[in-house]
Amino acid sequence: MSRLRALIGPSILNADLSQLYEESQKLLNNGADYLHLDVMDGHFVPNLTFGHPIVKCLRSKIKEAFFETHMMVQNPEQWIVPMADAGVDQYTFHIEPVRNVEDVCRKIKENGMKVGVAIKPGTPVSDVEKYIDLSDMVLIMTVEPGFGGQQFMKNQMAKVQYLREQYPLLNIEVDGGVGPLTISCCADAGANMIVSGTAVIGATDQASTIKLLRDTVQT
Numbered sequence: 424m425s426r427l428r429a430l431i432g433p434s435i436l437n438a439d440l441s442q443l444y445e446e447s448q449k450l451l452n453n454g455a456d457y458l459h460l461d462v463m464d465g466h467f468v469p470n471l472t473f474g475h476p477i478v479k480c481l482r483s484k485i486k487e488a489f490f491e492t493h494m495m496v497q498n499p500e501q502w503i504v505p506m507a508d509a510g511v512d513q514y515t516f517h518i519e520p521v522r523n524v525e526d527v528c529r530k531i532k533e534n535g536m537k538v539g540v541a542i543k544p545g546t547p548v549s550d551v552e553k554y555i556d557l558s559d560m561v562l563i564m565t566v567e568p569g570f571g572g573q574q575f576m577k578n579q580m581a582k583v584q585y586l587r588e589q590y591p592l593l594n595i596e597v598d599g600g601v602g603p604l605t606i607s608c609c610a611d612a613g614a615n616m617i618v619s620g621t622a623v624i625g626a627t628d629q630a631s632t633i634k635l636l637r638d639t640v641q642t
């Protein structure tokens with residue numbers, strides 16, 4: 424862990440999206456290392472959020488921050504070019520609906536973005552392991568994707584622990600129900616990229632919540 428940075432990427436899903444820019448800027452001012460932007464298509468998950476036009480608008484106002492899009496979509500290949508044009512830095516997609524994951528990874532890289540590969544709680548870690556060489560990060564979901572504010576699934580930590588043992592330098596992200604009460608489990612298992620939605624957005628003191636998450640991981 425010592426050579427891997429702890430990075431905190433708040434999810435703006437449960438923020439006031441009519442104030443997307445202000446909410447995002449506030450998170451960055453309060454110490455967020457990157458922004459985790461949840462894109463849902465109503466097919467892969469039973470919910471809708473926003474797509475590349477909104478991301479592009481946000482990028483036009485926030486030039487520097489690292490943007491990760493978490494693509495909870497049925498056809499991730501379709502949105503690679505639009506998201507690259509919108510200024511996304513990392514394109515994280517679910518492997519479950521994809522027939523040729525290698526092709527998607529390659530296309531993301533060709534378009535100048537980092538690659539994140541994600542799995543839902545029911546997907547075995549062995550399914551994603553074969554794509555690690557083509558990726559910059561693995562996302563282990565700790566809730567069923569689709570909604571913020573769900574309960575953290577501690578049983579997913581076995582996947583994180585396994586990956587950390589096998590790949591000491593791999594960026595491993597956790598997402599779903601992560602906050603001050605659950606961060607220790609994530610840190611102990613070896614996650615170093617931490618997505619937190621409700622716990623950060625709803626905190627009375629965002630800066631100290633973000634700091635607490637980072638300090639717990641970076642020990």
Ligand code: DX5
Binds near residue numbers: 599618619
């Ligand atoms: C769930 C999303 C998460 C979620 C995190 O489908 O991928 O990023 O918004 O929110 P919390 O931390 O509230 O679970």
Ligand code: ZN
Binds near residue numbers: 434459460461598
């Ligand atoms: Zn997410």
